[in-house]
Amino acid sequence: MQERLQELQTEAIQKVDQAAGLKELNDIRVAYLGKKGPITEVLRGMGKLSAEERPVIGALANEVREAISARIEAKQSELEEAAVQEKLAGESIDVTLPGRPVNVGSHHPLTKIIEEIEDLFIGMGYEIAEGPEVEQDYYNFEALNLPKGHPARDMQDSFYITEEILLRTHTSPVQARTMKKHQGKGPIKIICPGKVYRRDNDDATHSHQFMQIEGLVVGENIRMSDLKGTLDVFAKKMFGQDREIRLRPSFFPFTEPSVEMDISCKMCGGHGCSVCKQTGWIEILGAGMVHPNVLEMAGYDSKKYTGFAFGMGPERIAMLKYGVDDIRHFYTNDVRFLKQFAIEE
Ligand code: PHE
Helix, strand or coil: CHHHHHHHHHHHHHHHHHCCCHHHHHHHHHHHHCCCCHHHHHHHHHHHCCCCHHHHHHHHHHHHHHHHHHHHHHHHHHHHHHHHHHHHHHHCCCCCCCCCCCCCCCCCHHHHHHHHHHHHHHCCCCEECCCCCEEEHHHHCHHHCCCCCCHHHHHCCCCECCCCEEECCCCHHHHHHHHHHCCCCCCEEEEEEEEEECCCCCCCCCCCEEEEEEEEEEECCCCHHHHHHHHHHHHHHHHCCCCCEEEEEEEECCEEEEEEEEEECCCCCCCCCCCCCCCCEEEEEEEEEECHHHHHHCCCCCCCCEEEEEEECHHHHHHHHHCCCCCCHHHHCCHHHHHCCCCCC
């Protein structure tokens, strides 16, 4: 019996040492140390032994059990450690590999122009105001001194939704709304960026939807010279300190007098070229002193209050600033076009 036990120990240990995985190791444990295993069987047969032999065999059986068990445990931690090492090796990352390029977006050129203009005017104490794109005929036209049937309505071909509601044709209704909100009390200093709509056939310089930025200042003693000074600061900051401005008489029903502002052409330095159509000047915006009728309609005393307003198109400014030759580039969202504006950010 002693021999049998020793044999079992040698055999079991050999198998444990050769075990290739945790599953196999567990099978060995069950086979040798389990209830149906050979050692248990030996212990069961101890009743047949003599009183002297019994404790000797019992002690030996326990020793064999412990030896096998210890060997299994050692092998188990060895296998577990190997498994961890293998997993780590499989998961290792090569930090020297170059990363995958990330596509970073950029601001749309019109957004950039609008933000630049906003910042410039905010720096001069203006606030930003916004109004609805679906507008009442009253604010888009009537409150701006353009009663129904006024021939100047033809200057802005409109998309009507009902007789009284249309897509705004300019940002000037925001002036009328803001003045009305102030209930006849100044001062007001706002700029209003936004989308506008006109019934135009789209081509390189026209679009049925485009953007405008409106400016309005109302207060006591606001003069034409304030308008000119403001526009001069704007033109120089936007297009360069060497730019000259000139104001040409014009007509808008909501301003009197009305002007159009040109800047000297950068391309030719004012000598005349194809960009400025040989005139040396480029038209940038419309402006004027707020018409007394407009002030009165909004509840202002036009003897006490005066004001100036101006309106410009960010597309036109972006086209001049970035040398874009077709307004449609701004709306077709060709990434090859848009990407070019990422560089400056
Ligand atoms: N609203 C005018 C236009 O769209 C521009 C403008 C605004 C002119 C304010 C004068 C004063 O043509």
